[in-house]
Amino acid sequence: MTVTKNLDRNAVARAAKDPFSRRKFLALTGGTGAAATFLVACGDDEETDSSTTSSSTTSESDSGGDPLADFGEGDVGILNYALTLEYLEAGFYAAVVDSGMFKGADLELIKVIGGHEQTHVDALLATVEKLGEKPAEEPEAQFPLDDAMTILTTAAEVENLGAAAYLGQAAAIEDEEVLAAALSIHTVEARHAAVLNTLIGENPTPDGAFAVPADAQMVLDGVQPFLKS
DSSP: OOOHHHHHHHHHHHHHHHHHHHHHHHHHTTTTHHHHHHHHTTOOOOOHHHTTOOOSOOHHHHSSSTTGGGGHHHHHHHHHHHHEEEHHHHHHHHHHHTOOOOHHHHHHHHHHHHHHHHHHHHHHHHHHHTOOOOOOOOEEEEEEEEHHHHHHHHHHHHHHHHHHHHHHHHHGGOOOHHHHHHHHHHHHHHHHHHHHHHTTTSSSSSTTSSOOOOOHHHHHHHHGGGGGG
């Protein structure tokens, strides 16, 4: 899907063109410099936009189809895609808690992060249902729980992927409230990733000053090892 196809309906593009919406969007997203840059980039003139394609999904020529098609159309498809990722994250942390591998402060941190992910699940479920659509079903999953370092490394991988996944869909979201909610979840996922990266001795901000989005195919390929066949 290209940005130009839905440019007049795209939430980011509308916010970029409308001063009031721009202020509202920046307020909802915390007024960050990155958000401002994103708005400007998505609010370029039509000549610039006509050559721009969305980084959120791979093109049909590259992938043979839209990897989000099975999740639904438009914002609902993106919400169900996000819900599926959140199911996996919440399920992973619940399995880690049940494993008994962590104690004390480490266990409490895992419970806090897991609680956030479950809250994301609940919020996304409610949003899809409010739109009168059917939420995605929770997939059967399996996670590597062999030792503490494997668990932390997996957690960091999942959180970095989750943050990149939300950012990868931002330009395709049509509803401004859905966009603001998605970016607020993206922010939390990125904070989780930074903490976990630090715990395993990695750079808390591996992409530098600007986060790098991931398209849907890359994300779905990344979580495939956690899905039961």
